[in-house]
Amino acid sequence: MFSRETAAVPRVTVPLRRPGGRGPSRLRARKRRMNPVRAQDYWTESLARWAIPPEILEQGGESPWALPPWAFAESARLALSQPLTPTHLLALEVLPPGGHVLDVGAGAGAASLPLSERAAEIVAVDQSREMLREFSDLAAERVPVVTIEGTWPEAAGMVAVADVVVCANVAYNVPALGDFVVALTQKARAKVVMELTGAHPQSSLNWLWKHFWDLNRPEVPTADDAAAVVREATGLEVTVVAWPGREPLADRFGDEGVAWIRRRLCLPPSRDEELAQLLRSQDRPGRTAMVTLAWAGRGQG
Ligand SMILES: C[S@@+](CC[C@H](N)C(=O)[O-])C[C@H]1O[C@@H](n2cnc3c(N)ncnc32)[C@H](O)[C@@H]1O
Numbered sequence: 188m189f190s191r192e193t194a195a196v197p198r199v200t201v202p203l204r205r206p207g208g209r210g211p212s213r214l215r216a217r218k219r220r221m222n223p224v225r226a227q228d229y230w231t232e233s234l235a236r237w238a239i240p241p242e243i244l245e246q247g248g249e250s251p252w253a254l255p256p257w258a259f260a261e262s263a264r265l266a267l268s269q270p271l272t273p274t275h276l277l278a279l280e281v282l283p284p285g286g287h288v289l290d291v292g293a294g295a296g297a298a299s300l301p302l303s304e305r306a307a308e309i310v311a312v313d314q315s316r317e318m319l320r321e322f323s324d325l326a327a328e329r330v331p332v333v334t335i336e337g338t339w340p341e342a343a344g345m346v347a348v349a350d351v352v353v354c355a356n357v358a359y360n361v362p363a364l365g366d367f368v369v370a371l372t373q374k375a376r377a378k379v380v381m382e383l384t385g386a387h388p389q390s391s392l393n394w395l396w397k398h399f400w401d402l403n404r405p406e407v408p409t410a411d412d413a414a415a416v417v418r419e420a421t422g423l424e425v426t427v428v429a430w431p432g433r434e435p436l437a438d439r440f441g442d443e444g445v446a447w448i449r450r451r452l453c454l455p456p457s458r459d460e461e462l463a464q465l466l467r468s469q470d471r472p473g474r475t476a477m478v479t480l481a482w483a484g485r486g487q488g
Pocket of ligand 1: 254259262263291292293294295296297298312313314315318337338339340354355356357360361
């Protein structure tokens, strides 16, 4: 892990492999070389494959995609109390004392609040009012903040250029990733720092989809596909840093965490105990493989 005192992130660009082993990955890469697909199209089509079949969706009763703000508040509290991650360190490399930070899809602030000591102001954009409330509560007495409830990139017109733009754990929610990252790039004077899981954040539940619904879930897109979209959309060089994150967030919350996973699987509350037993019976993956992408900003003024 990286300590709060560490000044720089090792510039190792780690080659990313798709989950699912060498064979399918190589085959896909070869197919793509023979029949080149725009990185943006591949990203959009891959994300579309995560749609849940309507006949399953209607049985859940609650949205499987809803993100509980209390969980992300805990994530931000952990980020404030634990060593800085490569995301924070890459941002701090270019954030001047008294600098300005823009956090897009801020949630409760795990990516930006650890930069508070250096920052004069953090602007947080999020489509969720509840997330922004958690963000403001945690920011109080640390750093002045401005919160903007809105969807990126549509909300870009409401924010000024910042020294550093951070955007963590949002990319897999964004089919039109190219337009999204171009708007981030235009709002960053020095650098954009984008964090995401190496594989789709729901892929750790794929075995449970097979168990409960006999459904094979996708294994793409991955963080290297996101990096390809950034390169294609911005024409810029992208630094890629792979690092071990924490255990999956839902695993920290006992019964509430089980209920969150159950909602994601479109199951009724009556399946909680069965799901809890199943989760206990398996060797769960430990740390989540994380990736941070960083590239130059083009913001002026
Ligand atoms: C998984 S959470 C991550 C929160 C925080 N960045 C973190 O790493 O803990 C994703 C956040 O992005 C927000 N979000 C997703 N898509 C967005 C978009 N297009 N514009 C603004 N906010 C978005 C969600 O409301 C949610 O708060």
